[in-house]
Amino acid sequence: MRILVTGASGFVGRHAAAELVRMDAEVHVVTRNGASAFGICHHIDLLERDCAKLLLKAVRPDIVLHLAWCVAHGKFWTDPANLDWTGTTLALARAAADVGVRRFIGVGTCYEYDWPKTDDCKEFETPLARHTLYDTAKTSCRGLLEAYLEATSTAFVWARLFYLYGPGEDQRRLVANIARALAAGEDANCTLGTATRDYMHVRDAGAALAKTAVGTVRGVVNIGSGVGVRVAEIATILGQIARRPDLVHLGALPDRTDEPPRIVANVDRLRFEVGFQTKFDIVSGLGTTFEYWKRCATHAAN
Amino acid sequence: MRILVTGASGFVGRHAAAELVRMDAEVHVVTRNGASAFGICHHIDLLERDCAKLLLKAVRPDIVLHLAWCVAHGKFWTDPANLDWTGTTLALARAAADVGVRRFIGVGTCYEYDWPKTDDCKEFETPLARHTLYDTAKTSCRGLLEAYLEATSTAFVWARLFYLYGPGEDQRRLVANIARALAAGEDANCTLGTATRDYMHVRDAGAALAKTAVGTVRGVVNIGSGVGVRVAEIATILGQIARRPDLVHLGALPDRTDEPPRIVANVDRLRFEVGFQTKFDIVSGLGTTFEYWKRCATHAAN
Numbered sequence: 380m381r382i383l384v385t386g387a388s389g390f391v392g393r394h395a396a397a398e399l400v401r402m403d404a405e406v407h408v409v410t411r412n413g414a415s416a417f418g419i420c421h422h423i424d425l426l427e428r429d430c431a432k433l434l435l436k437a438v439r440p441d442i443v444l445h446l447a448w449c450v451a452h453g454k455f456w457t458d459p460a461n462l463d464w465t466g467t468t469l470a471l472a473r474a475a476a477d478v479g480v481r482r483f484i485g486v487g488t489c490y491e492y493d494w495p496k497t498d499d500c501k502e503f504e505t506p507l508a509r510h511t512l513y514d515t516a517k518t519s520c521r522g523l524l525e526a527y528l529e530a531t532s533t534a535f536v537w538a539r540l541f542y543l544y545g546p547g548e549d550q551r552r553l554v555a556n557i558a559r560a561l562a563a564g565e566d567a568n569c570t571l572g573t574a575t576r577d578y579m580h581v582r583d584a585g586a587a588l589a590k591t592a593v594g595t596v597r598g599v600v601n602i603g604s605g606v607g608v609r610v611a612e613i614a615t616i617l618g619q620i621a622r623r624p625d626l627v628h629l630g631a632l633p634d635r636t637d638e639p640p641r642i643v644a645n646v647d648r649l650r651f652e653v654g655f656q657t658k659f660d661i662v663s664g665l666g667t668t669f670e671y672w673k674r675c676a677t678h679a680a681n
Numbered sequence: 682m683r684i685l686v687t688g689a690s691g692f693v694g695r696h697a698a699a700e701l702v703r704m705d706a707e708v709h710v711v712t713r714n715g716a717s718a719f720g721i722c723h724h725i726d727l728l729e730r731d732c733a734k735l736l737l738k739a740v741r742p743d744i745v746l747h748l749a750w751c752v753a754h755g756k757f758w759t760d761p762a763n764l765d766w767t768g769t770t771l772a773l774a775r776a777a778a779d780v781g782v783r784r785f786i787g788v789g790t791c792y793e794y795d796w797p798k799t800d801d802c803k804e805f806e807t808p809l810a811r812h813t814l815y816d817t818a819k820t821s822c823r824g825l826l827e828a829y830l831e832a833t834s835t836a837f838v839w840a841r842l843f844y845l846y847g848p849g850e851d852q853r854r855l856v857a858n859i860a861r862a863l864a865a866g867e868d869a870n871c872t873l874g875t876a877t878r879d880y881m882h883v884r885d886a887g888a889a890l891a892k893t894a895v896g897t898v899r900g901v902v903n904i905g906s907g908v909g910v911r912v913a914e915i916a917t918i919l920g921q922i923a924r925r926p927d928l929v930h931l932g933a934l935p936d937r938t939d940e941p942p943r944i945v946a947n948v949d950r951l952r953f954e955v956g957f958q959t960k961f962d963i964v965s966g967l968g969t970t971f972e973y974w975k976r977c978a979t980h981a982a983n
Binding site for chain 1: 729730731759761763764765767768769771772774775778811813814817818820821822824825828829832
């Protein structure tokens with residue numbers, strides 16, 4: 380089985396590619412800027428014209444797992460590059476269908492949903508809504524790929540990622556930010572953190588994507604833990620793991636007024652149709668994350 | 682006022698460009714394959730990489746009226762080129778915003794609506810639905826352009842075309858097909874034709890697009906006549922104009938089972954916000970169409 384993974388040097392892409400290598404797949408990865416990743420590397424820029432077409436012709440994979448997108452922290456919500464990645468994703472899917480790829484897995488986001496106030500997000504029941512340019516682009520891609528690929532012999536899968544965390548995350552993001560501060564013995568200033576989110580360990584997310592890619596499931600699949608956790612709990616648990624609960628200051632930062640109260644995945648499809656089980660719960664997952672930042676702090680000190 | 686019109690050699694694009702020239706605008710047109718159009722011609726292929734960007738930098742128009750799309754009769758509903766045109770449209774809009782274009786007018790379709798059984802389609806009230814790859818691509822473009830352009834200084838307009846007819850139409854399409862047959866003295870075999878549609882004369886449609894483009898209206902605007910007419914009436918009127926009602930055979934062709942009963946535009950925005958009035962009613966419009974085919978038949982006979 381030959382599989383092409385785009386965005387394979389990214390936060391979750393690295394773990395997806397590694398898991399596919401573990402499964403004995405022939406893994407081809409696309410990375411930019413010479414970044415390394417597990418598998419046979421193709422150092423190309425997918426945004427270049429005809430790049431997708433030539434790559435697909437050269438590799439002729441059975442499966443495409445397309446993770447590449449603009450992901451610059453803070454910027455990606457409104458980045459005009461969302462338009463470019465939409466075009467590139469459509470070109471990639473066309474090229475995939477043209478060379479007879481069996482499965483095309485695109486990656487969406489929990490931001491596509493119109494989040495229910497008290498319920499979990501379900502793939503075929505929860506209505507969708509537009510929040511930002513990012514999720515609008517993802518929703519557009521999904522609709523177009525679905526309509527296009529159903530007339531081809533290429534099966535379409537749309538993996539909707541929820542919240543991720545784990546070693547290697549951008550330190551400006553919530554979990555990494557708190558874990559880094561605590562590992563360095565610094566104050567961790569937080570909001571009240573009453574919002575409930577579905578946080579999945581990045582290694583679980585990578586493995587879930589890999590299993591979804593090589594399986595038989597079609598259509599939209601939520602990639603999440605299925606467990607809601609309050610942001611305050613994350614900070615509190617990290618304080619306990621670090622044995623410095625005194626450094627955690629809930630309420631030190633103002634809450635955002637427009638935060639949806641709950642974003643949690645219903646993971647019935649992932650569990651029962653893909654057959655995936657998470658390895659980490661929030662406590663063990665935050666444990667590996669804290670250890671990572673502790674090592675970084677030690678390295679920096681030496 | 683400088684305006685760039687893409688697809689300016691097309692069925693409706695020709696009339697839009699001509700009307701803009703009449704308005705004393707400096708009209709730049711994009712055409713492929715050396716086709717002619719009114720205005721300063723740029724013979725380029727927008728699907729080529731960086732073409733949109735370079736063109737916009739070269740022309741620096743105040744307004745972009747983007748009509749180009751894949752329109753091959755019968756094929757365009759499912760044409761994979763819909764994906765390419767989506768990408769090109771997004772690139773064009775990005776390039777337009779980057780050079781400070783004041784208004785960007787994209788063109789949609791009545792197929793974006795979930796047609797009400799008895800009511801007209803209203804821009805902000807009628808729900809949308811996916812029917813084909815074509816309307817899915819158009820809907821995706823609209824959503825993305827709306828989300829993207831609202832963060833720029835470029836105003837966004839989305840002109841939804843309903844049914845068009847008139848001189849020069851592809852003769853495989855309904856009105857042209859009947860008019861051509863009658864002009865040639867041949868039998869015109871029709872369905873029972875009970876479905877109601879909004880047919881707008883192509884010259885009116887071109888003028889409506891031109892007026893919408895140079896105006897101040899923003900967001901979605903239906904481009905239609907606002908008048909529903911049964912397909913059977915069109916055939917009957919053409920039979921009367923041709924003075925050969927005996928050649929019109931309603932019910933000679935089987936009706937499609939999946940035809941929506943009614944697709945008619947609510948044109949309040951076009952009438953009161955754009956300030957546009959149609960010049961043709963269905964009888965005078967079909968008159969010009971029949972004359973066109975009569976001339977074609979005479980030419981062919983000579």
